[in-house]
Amino acid sequence: MKADHYDSFAERYSAANESNLMNGYYERPAMLTLAGNVTGRRVLDAGCGSGPLSAALRERGAVVTAFDSSPAMVKLAERRLGEDATLLVADLSEPLPFDDGAFDDVIVSLVLHYLKDWTGPLAELRRVLRPGGRLLLSVKHPIAYEVVHPDGDYFALARWSEACTFDGHRVELTYWHRPLHAMTDAFTDAGFRISVISEPPMSPDTPRELLPPHLVDRTAFLSFIFFVLEAH
Numbered sequence: 001m002k003a004d005h006y007d008s009f010a011e012r013y014s015a016a017n018e019s020n021l022m023n024g025y026y027e028r029p030a031m032l033t034l035a036g037n038v039t040g041r042r043v044l045d046a047g048c049g050s051g052p053l054s055a056a057l058r059e060r061g062a063v064v065t066a067f068d069s070s071p072a073m074v075k076l077a078e079r080r081l082g083e084d085a086t087l088l089v090a091d092l093s094e095p096l097p098f099d100d101g102a103f104d105d106v107i108v109s110l111v112l113h114y115l116k117d118w119t120g121p122l123a124e125l126r127r128v129l130r131p132g133g134r135l136l137l138s139v140k141h142p143i144a145y146e147v148v149h150p151d152g153d154y155f156a157l158a159r160w161s162e163a164c165t166f167d168g169h170r171v172e173l174t175y176w177h178r179p180l181h182a183m184t185d186a187f188t189d190a191g192f193r194i195s196v197i198s199e200p201p202m203s204p205d206t207p208r209e210l211l212p213p214h215l216v217d218r219t220a221f222l223s224f225i226f227f228v229l230e231a232h
Contacts, residue, residue, distance in 0.1 A: 007071060010050065010076055012166040016166040016167045026200075031226065032056055035057065035105065038057055040061060040063070041105055043064050043065070043105045043106070044103045044106045044128065048067060068089065093120065093121060096125075101128070101131070101133075103130065105133060106129055106134070108125065112137060114176070116176045119186070122192070126231055130231070134228055135227075136227070136229075140224060142154065142183075158176070184197075187229050191232060197225070
């Protein structure tokens, strides 16, 4: 994915992200629950988008630094978080401009599934975490590829795309599927210990009007998978 891919629809994506089902009532609440008490913790929001997660973490007492590869998204995050926020344009596929062990927690929300190679990014995320620090991340659940491509090979690394609509604007997003064991192998190879693998429910506050008919009587569904990893 090009670094500026989101620039062309950043405003629309940000508007949809605020209160839609997938982000507003599923992924973001789940990530904040996994993060727990972050008061006083140095947290890096890697791939921050327009900053809703950074804002929520800061409200909970975290000392937040954030970056995104999209300049347009960073501008939106600056608008949300204010001039005193530590925000920059950076690419997770390249060396990060932070010291070794600079953070207690790194949060990578719905970013890694855009990348074919996880080796370099995970090494950098491990480098900027202190020993014992946490990497919290969410990615497309590997079952999503199976649903869209029932004849595909679940065990193969595969590039796939889907059409998404953000605030009435239709775009195509492209992901890299990898099986669950490839994800966990990549984490352990990078020097992480797996603490949590989570398939969380949606928020209990989810408005019923946001739910498609097949989810109205359910509390959970498979879309993303979440991990909490410990640097060692």
